[in-house]
Amino acid sequence: MKEIGMLNTHPAIVVVDDHPLMRKTICQVLESKGFHVELQLSNGQELLNTLSRIATVPKICILDIQISVMNGLDTLKKIRELYPGIKTLVYSFTTNE
Numbered sequence: 001m002k003e004i005g006m007l008n009t010h011p012a013i014v015v016v017d018d019h020p021l022m023r024k025t026i027c028q029v030l031e032s033k034g035f036h037v038e039l040q041l042s043n044g045q046e047l048l049n050t051l052s053r054i055a056t057v058p059k060i061c062i063l064d065i066q067i068s069v070m071n072g073l074d075t076l077k078k079i080r081e082l083y084p085g086i087k088t089l090v091y092s093f094t095t096n097e
Contacts, residue, residue, distance in 0.1 A: 011059035014039040016047050016075070018067045022093065026062060043067050044075030048082070057083055065092040 013035055017023040020042075027037045038058045041047050044067055051057055061079060065072035072090055079086055 012036050012038040013060045013062060014041065014047065014058040015062045016041045016044065016067060016072075017064040018042045018069075019064075022064070030062075044070030044072065044078070047075060048078055051083060057086060059085070059087060061086050061088045063088055063090050065090050066094075 013030060015023055015026050015030070015037055017026065023040055023042070027040055030037055039047075039050060041050060044063075046069070047061070047063075048070070063072050063075060063079075067075070070078075072092075076088055076090060079088055
């Protein structure tokens with residue numbers, strides 16, 4: 001599998017978060033800094049399905065650990081197994097009131 005080339009000297013990125021507002025905000029911040037967000041997805045299964053169908057893969061995955069369908073840890077394990085060239089940043093956001 002080919003890797004997506006770098007645009008504006010920044011590598012292509014995929015953002016995975018099941019909260020649309022959080023996903024949109026992360027993408028806006030990255031794009032305002034010149035990064036190219038190649039994919040925006042809502043869960044781990046959607047990510048793996050998409051990666052299996054595309055000819056090129058992003059270099060970086062920003063992944064919420066608490067996502068639906070396939071949780072972030074299981075998704076991370078599969079990314080490492082199937083796409084070892086993808087660098088992954090895992091995060092979590094909680095509100096404890």
